[in-house]
Amino acid sequence: MLAKRWIYWKRRYSNPLPRDWVLLFCLLGVIIAAGLTFIEFRLGAFVLALVPAGLAFMRAMPAPWSEYWVNRSRPVDIATMLIFSGLLVAVSLVVPETH
DSSP, X not given: XXXXXXXXXXXXXXXXXXXXXXXXXXXXXXXXXXXXXXXXXXXXXXXHHHHHHHHHHHHHSOTTTSTTOOSSOHHHHHHHHHHHHXXXXXXXXXXXXXX
16 A cells, blocks of 8 residues: 555656645745744744745746646735735734844
């Protein structure tokens, strides 16, 4: 059973799709932001806000780069990601600093 599962995963992930790379870089950005939070809270929040801002930038690019989303409105996606990014930055600035 383990061999069958290994064959399935190897076949599925041997040639990752571009959206798999986008997901991997988003996950990497979240992990880096979590690590930077231990250094300073606001730095981690700003890096975390860069993830949806980067996705909004990718969504705004021309055809080959913005084809990772299907059946959704491009302006709504961009606006939602930029609003979420702005809210993350705003929340990080509102939280009081404790030393």
